[in-house]
Amino acid sequence: RAARADGPCAAGTSQQRHVAKEPPLPMSAAIERKSLDPAEEPVDEVLQIPPSLLTCGGCQQNIGDRYFLKAIDQYWHEDCLSCDLCGCRLGEVGRRLYYKLGRKLCRRDYLRLFGQDGLCASCDKRIRAYEMTMRVKDKVYHLECFKCAACQKHFCVGDRYLLINSDIVCEQDIYEWTKINGMI
Secondary structure, three states: OOOOOOOOOOOOOOOOOOEEOOOOOOOEEEOEEEEOOOOOOOOOOOOOOOHHHOEEOOOOOEOOOOEEEEEOOEEEOOOOOEOOOOOOEHHHHOOEEEEEOOEEEOHHHHHHHOOOOEEOOOOOOEEOOOOEEEEEOOEEEEHHHOEOOOOOOEOOOOOOEEEEOOEEEEOOOHHHHHHHOOOO
């Protein structure tokens, strides 16, 4: 375990390893709204497919609805095409969805996890693509926000801490912090 410094880690120490966020890859896909009513929608390849062969990419059931969606080279019931994290209906929130690591994501969740305008788990402010960050599990923090919630000391590589929700608490302050916050 590295010795704890009284202040923020000195820049350029051999122990310190902060990684700049990479710019996001273009992973968005268009969502097309389709109709089985030829009066509303020009006849295209969808209308030439027998209805029994239109299978929903979500529930794997046949699509018998008048309106349905096409995204990620699959057809979807409107209720089945949803964000894998927050559950919002992707056909309602916009004309695009984000597909990365096998997950369908709305714009907000994509940016929060991978994008140039992600949100810091501590201050809930934007994180730009060029900013240095610290990542703990699925949480991302500005370097200046990666500090103990109790004593405000910044962490160095090797320091031990506990993550509770989005709060990071150092080993020395964990008992007092949980007591003050009604967790004991």
